[in-house]
Amino acid sequence: MTALGQIRAAEDQPAHSDTRADEQQPGGTAAAWYLIFVLTLAYTCSFVDRQVLNLLVGPIKADFGLDDTRLSLLQGLAFTSAYIIMSPVFGRIADVGSRKGVLVFGIALWSIGTSACGLARSYWQLFAARFGVGGAEACLTPAAWSIIADAFPARMIPRAFSVYMMGPYLGGGLALIFGGLLLQGAQGGSLSALPLLGAMKPWQLVFFLAGLPGILIALMLMFVKEPARRAAATASGGTHRMSPAEIRAIFRRWRGFYGNFYVGMPLFIIPLYAFPAWMPTVLIRKFGVSAGQVGVQYGIAVLITGSLSVLASPWVARAVERMGRRDSLLVVALVAAVAMVPLSLALIWASDYWTAFAIATAASVLYSLPQALSSSALQMVTPNRMRGLASSIYVFVVSVAGLALAPTFVALITDHVFGDERRVGDSLAITCAVAAAGATFFLARALPTYRRMLDAG
Incomplete structure (x- = not known):
């Protein structure tokens, strides 16, 4: 059976470990x-809260007297450092405690942090608030x-996740759309002050205002009944847990895939974060x-093209597979x-607004297309008992590349190579082109080993 065939079959088959429990x-x-x-609302809200800053670069820079590099640290380092530090902490709490409690607490906290960004009166206050949002x-x-x-039988989990994974694309678009509308209203004078807080820029x-919907989502989660935890396959299927030595042996044996994949995909993540930023x-x-x-205009474009691209990606992969490429997920x-x-690179020569807009829209299609497929490729060739570790490594490297490095690379080129903020488009073009070229090199190197792993499976 082909890799995509296995994915499709997974939707129709119950979990190997316990069919009867799955049916119940x-x-x-x-x-x-x-x-x-x-949860999809929460995921969407999280991307609104983390990306609304991208629309406010100009006024924040002017108010605090920042260069692009210092401002990019608000987009990247302030958020990502806390995100990376707290990820294993929340992961452990979710494993041993109430997941519903973790979600209610975390959503409320990041929403308060987002609103606190609006109360910042200095760069470092804003940095601290962004740090809190990220954590x-x-x-x-x-x-x-x-x-x-745990809420769905195994045959329905892929469908549930496909809905949930719409969050980043909805959130990225809505951050720009509603941020733009709110900014227009505030600048036009129809919004200028809030009760008890007085006048605000x-x-x-x-x-x-961007932080307020999260409070409502946290309250909505209070009405969710946390499902019982289901036993893992290692508990009921009689298979042993992989030792660290066995896991290291798998990584060494297939290093041609894992090493290149863990470099290639983070490089390709850079355009995904650099363009919206x-x-x-x-x-x-x-x-x-x-x-x-x-x-409003770019937000609508990102929302529509990103969402449609990620939804269409399985059909694109199947079309490639029908051409005889069983490695279509990575191809x-x-x-x-x-x-x-x-x-x-075409962005460098864009001479008018709509040409640049069209390039950015096309880029949204390209960088969204392989995201779900690459994650699926990793799952398909990784032994079941080490998928969690393999996935956590992947999340870590793409978070560092996308959230921390992508915005800052662009700013560093603008400030220290060109020395002209009006050439930020050239900096963006160079950053994304170089990153995509690097991704091409490493993903091409990963393909032969990936095919052998499919054959071995």
Whole structure:
């Protein structure tokens, strides 16, 4: 059976470990889908809260007298350092305690942190608030993944996750759309002050209001009944837990795949974070368009193209597979990386707003297309009893590359190579083209070993 065939079969087969327990799970009920609805809202909200800053670069920079490099640390380091530190902490708490409690606490905390960004009166206060948002958002992935897996029978888990994984693309688009609308309203005078808080600058008002929906989502989670934990396959299937030595042996044996994959995909993640982080600023600085207009127009483009691209990716992979490429999951990622190189460089020669906008929209399609497929490729060739570790390594490396490095690379080139903030578009183009070229190299190197792993499986 081909890799994609195995993925499709997984949707139709019960878990190997306990068929009868699987059939008794309340998957597909109104309660289970209410859980998915609320968690998807939470995932969407998390991306609104982390990415709304991308639209507010200009006014924050002006108010605090920042260069692009210091401002990029708010986009990257402030958020990512806390996210990485707190991820294993929340992961452990989710394993031994109440996942619902972790989610309610974390969502409420990051929402308060987002609103606190709007109350910041200095760069370091804003940095600290962003640090708090990043640390609190680390609660979502471990607790949500665990609770979803227990709320649905195994045959329905992929469908549930496909809905949940819409969150980043919805959130990235909505952050720009509603951020732009709020910014327009605040700058136009229809929004200028809040009760008890008094007058606020437009960017502060956007931050403060962006944090409020999360409080409602945390309250909605209070009505979720946490599902019972199901026994893992190692407990009921009689198979032993892999020792650290066995895991190291697997990584060494297939290092041609793991080593190149763990470098290639983080490089390809850089355009995914760099474009949304800096493209609004490019359009504002280079073409004199208002932040409100950019937010609404680019936000709609990101929301639609990103969502449709990730939903269409399985059909694209199946079309490639029908051409005789059973390694289609990774081939699609490789082709997207190749295409991203000239598309990124084209931004340098974009002479008008709509040309640059079209390039950014096309980039959204390309960098969204392989994300679910690459994660599936990793799962398909990794032994069941070490998938959690392999996945955690993947999440770590892509988080560092995407959240911490991508925005800062662009800013460093702008400030210290060009020395001209109006050339941020050139910096973005160079960063993404070089990253995509590197991704092409490493993903191409990963393919032969990946095919052998599929054959071995």
